[in-house]
Amino acid sequence: xIPKEAKRIPIRPLALGEATGHHHSLCTLDETxxxxxxxxxxxxxxxxxxxxxxxxxxxxxxxxxxxKTQPIAPGEYEITIQQENSDWGARPVVD
Numbered sequence: 001x002i003p004k005e006a007k008r009i010p011i012r013p014l015a016l017g018e019a020t021g022h023h024h025s026l027c028t029l030d031e032t033x034x035x036x037x038x039x040x041x042x043x044x045x046x047x048x049x050x051x052x053x054x055x056x057x058x059x060x061x062x063x064x065x066x067x068k069t070q071p072i073a074p075g076e077y078e079i080t081i082q083q084e085n086s087d088w089g090a091r092p093v094v095d
Contacts, residue, residue, distance in 0.1 A: 006041035
């Protein structure tokens with residue numbers, strides 16, 4: 001659930017690869033502009049800013065230069081950056 005105090009922001013890539021420059025971005029499977037079927041929000045939270053996505057229609061997908069395009073079902077999502085764990089602790093995955 002997107003918090004009521006979250007502020008709507010422009011659509012942007014969900015994750016950027018620091019090492020490769022690749023990105024995880026939203027697209028539509030037809031000619032519909034992403035901004036017509038997706039809303040992105042941010043809210044200040046303990047530990048930093050949290051980002052949320054609302055998909056309002058079918059036909060939205062996640063793209064990346066090295067992976068297959070993945071459809072995203074309508075709904076609300078919290079955007080998180082994947083962590084990798086080791087004996088030395090956790091850190092964000094670097095793409």
